[in-house]
Structures are given as structure tokens and as C-alpha cells.
Amino acid sequence: MLEFRWAEGHYERLPVLAQDLVEHGIKVLVAPGGAPVAFAAKSATQTIPIVFEMGGDPVALGVVDNLARPPGNVTGISSLSVDVSRKRLEFLRNVVRNASAFTVIVNPTSPTARSQLRSLNEAAENLGVALQVSSVSRQEEFEPIFASVPGGTTKGIVFTSDPYFANRSQLLAELALRYAVPAITQSRDFVLGGGLLSYGGDFTQSHLQAGIYTGEVLKGKSPKDLPVQLVTKVELFINAKTAGILGLTVPPSLLSGADTVIE
Numbered sequence: 001m002l003e004f005r006w007a008e009g010h011y012e013r014l015p016v017l018a019q020d021l022v023e024h025g026i027k028v029l030v031a032p033g034g035a036p037v038a039f040a041a042k043s044a045t046q047t048i049p050i051v052f053e054m055g056g057d058p059v060a061l062g063v064v065d066n067l068a069r070p071p072g073n074v075t076g077i078s079s080l081s082v083d084v085s086r087k088r089l090e091f092l093r094n095v096v097r098n099a100s101a102f103t104v105i106v107n108p109t110s111p112t113a114r115s116q117l118r119s120l121n122e123a124a125e126n127l128g129v130a131l132q133v134s135s136v137s138r139q140e141e142f143e144p145i146f147a148s149v150p151g152g153t154t155k156g157i158v159f160t161s162d163p164y165f166a167n168r169s170q171l172l173a174e175l176a177l178r179y180a181v182p183a184i185t186q187s188r189d190f191v192l193g194g195g196l197l198s199y200g201g202d203f204t205q206s207h208l209q210a211g212i213y214t215g216e217v218l219k220g221k222s223p224k225d226l227p228v229q230l231v232t233k234v235e236l237f238i239n240a241k242t243a244g245i246l247g248l249t250v251p252p253s254l255l256s257g258a259d260t261v262i263e
Contacts (some may be wrong), residue, residue, distance in 0.1 A: 007033070009139075009164040010107050014040035022048060028217045031076070032210055034113045034163040038063045042074060052076030053210040055161050055186070055201055056112045057083070058228055067228040068241045075223035077209045079201025079231040081161040081186045085116040086123035088184045088199050089158050091236070093127050095197065095248050096182050099155035101130040103145060107162040108135040116160040139168065146175040156182035161200060169193055182246055191237035191262060196246065202233040235259040 001026055005017035018040040021029060031041040031052040038052035042063070049072055052063060058078050064070040093099060104120055106113045117133065124131045132154050134145050149157065158178075159165050165172065166187040173193030176183045183190075186200030209229050216226060236254075237263045243250050255261055 002262075009167060011164075015043055016228075017160050018044035020115050024241060030210065030214055032207065035061050035063065036109070037163075038074075039111070044198040045073070047073060049223050050074045051210055051213045051217060052074070052224070053078075055079050055081030056115075060115075061111055062105075064228055067230070070223060070226075070228055073223055075156050075213060075226045075228055077206045077213065077229045077231060079203070079206045080234050081114045082116060083119075084199060084234055085158075085160050086119045088186070088197075089120055089123045089129075089131075090127065091197055091199055092156050092158055092182060092184045093129060095243065095250055096156045096253055097127070099129060101154045103149060103154040103157045104131050104133045104160065105136050105145065105157060105165070106133060107137055107164050110160070110162050110164075111136055112162075113160065114200065120158070120160070137164070139171070142168075142172065143175055146179040149181045150179055157178045157184075159183070159185040161186045166200075166203075169195070177242070177245075180246055181227065184247060187236060188237045188260070191239045191242075194239065194242055196239055196242050196248075198235075198237040201231055202235050205233060206231045238262065242247040 005021055006188045007013040014036055029041050029048050029050045031037040034054045035056050037243045038054055041050045053076055058064050064074055119207055143166050169187045169189035170193045173195040177194045184197035184198050188198050213226055236257045236258045237260045241262055
């Protein structure tokens with residue numbers, strides 16, 4: 001039997017939800033929602049096996065001390081979504097060629113927010129563009145930011161990697177279309193919903209690997225015997241139809257390197 005708990009993007013609820021699962025006597029605690037979920041799981045138990053799924057560096061963030069042989073009761077899967085935030089800015093700049101400034105949306109409660117902003121600022125300096133950072137931790141804060149872009153100083157929106165944003169891809173795509181804003185997120189669902197660009201880890205693969213590891217633990221393996229897996233595949237999705245609506249031309253080099261182009 002599976003027990004589910006959903007924080008609806010409110011990270012402050014995670015410790016209580018994790019503790020509730022532990023008290024239900026579960027055999028494995030699966031934490032698939034990024035670093036905040038992994039930390040909540042670790043705080044809830046030091047004995048029940050934990051399988052995490054996240055987009056940052058689990059060693060740098062302190063989730064595990066060793067990838068090859070993780071100590072304690074924790075192992076899991078990590079993708080490159082956090083590490084490629086700067087590439088999102090570069091891709092959007094390649095499409096919006098006349099832009100001198102972009103809006104960056106970050107979740108201030110994310111443990112990776114600071115490192116992503118540092119990487120984005122370095123990329124912005126190299127590209128010769130300015131960044132305007134907007135912090136979002138509530139859903140109602142998205143629309144005013146999208147509404148401010150047309151006619152403003154920034155010419156598009158770059159989202160940092162965060163499950164809170166990925167889980168709201170359809171809403172973000174609707175806002176991007178409503179206000180005619182070029183934007184890029186980590187999730188392919190954003191592009192499938194009508195957004196312009198996405199670049200991030202292949203969540204299909206990371207979900208699959210997390211499921212496989214959960215099965216191995218249920219069969220009796222210890223997390224110590226399951227090395228932390230790094231999903232290195234990163235996918236670029238482009239909505240060429242949306243680019244046409246926005247009056248933008250996607251460079252052929254970008255189109256040829258994309259995993260999926262929606263015409």
C-alpha cells in the first residue's frame with residue numbers, strides 16, 4: 001500500500017507531513033520533490049530508508065556525504081536541473097536578441113536559490129545583460145510579474161529550478177501566453193502548455209530511477225549499497241508556434257539542438 005502526502009508547494013508543511021508518514025510505520029520514505037523534501041525526510045527519521053529525488057548537488061547541499069556509498073539511511077537520484085540555470089538565460093537571450101535585461105524568478109525558500117542566482121549573475125555579466133530578480137513563494141505573485149514585462153525594461157522571464165515552479169507549469173504557460181512574454185522554465189510541461197522554452201533534467205528518467213531504487217529497498221537492499229545516481233540527460237524543448245506568435249525567430253542552431261520542437 002502507498003501513503004501519499006502533498007505539501008502543495010508550501011515547504012513549511014514538509015516536516016510535519018514527513019513525520020506523519022513515519023508514524024504510519026512505512027517501510028520506505030520516498031522524497032521526490034527536491035532538496036526541501038529530502039531535508040524534511042532526513043529530519044523525520046534516521047532509521048527508515050529514504051530515497052530522494054532532486055535537481056541539485058546532494059553532497060554540496062548536505063543531503064549525503066558520499067555519492068558512491070552514501071552513509072546512513074539515505075540514497076537517491078539527482079538530475080542537472082539546478083546546475084543548468086545559467087543555460088536557460090543563454091538560450092532565452094539567443095531568441096530575444098534585442099533584450100538588455102531579463103526578469104529572474106526565484107523561490108527564496110529554496111536551498112538552491114542562492115547558488116542559482118550566483119550562476120545566473122555570472123552568465124548575465126558574460127552576456128552583457130542585466131537581471132531583475134523577483135522572489136515568488138505564493139501563487140498569486142506570478143501574474144503581476146508577467147503583467148509588468150510588456151512595456152517594461154525586461155524582455156523576458158527566466159525561472160530558476162524549483163519544484164514549486166515545475167508543478168505550476170500549466171499556469172505559467174497560460175500567463176506567458178496571456179501577456180505575450182518570452183519565458184523559459186526547467187519543465188517540458190511549460191512548453192507543452194504553450195510556453196516558449198524549457199531546459200532541465202529529464203524527469204521521466206529520474207522518476208523511473210527513484211522508483212527502481214524504492215523497489216530495491218523494499219526487496220531488502222540497504223541505501224548504503226545503492227550509490228546516488230546522477231541523471232545527466234538534459235532536455236531542451238522549443239515551442240516554435242509560440243515563438244511565431246511572439247514575433248521571435250529561433251536560431252537554426254538552437255532548433256537543431258533541441259530534443260523536441262513544437263511546430
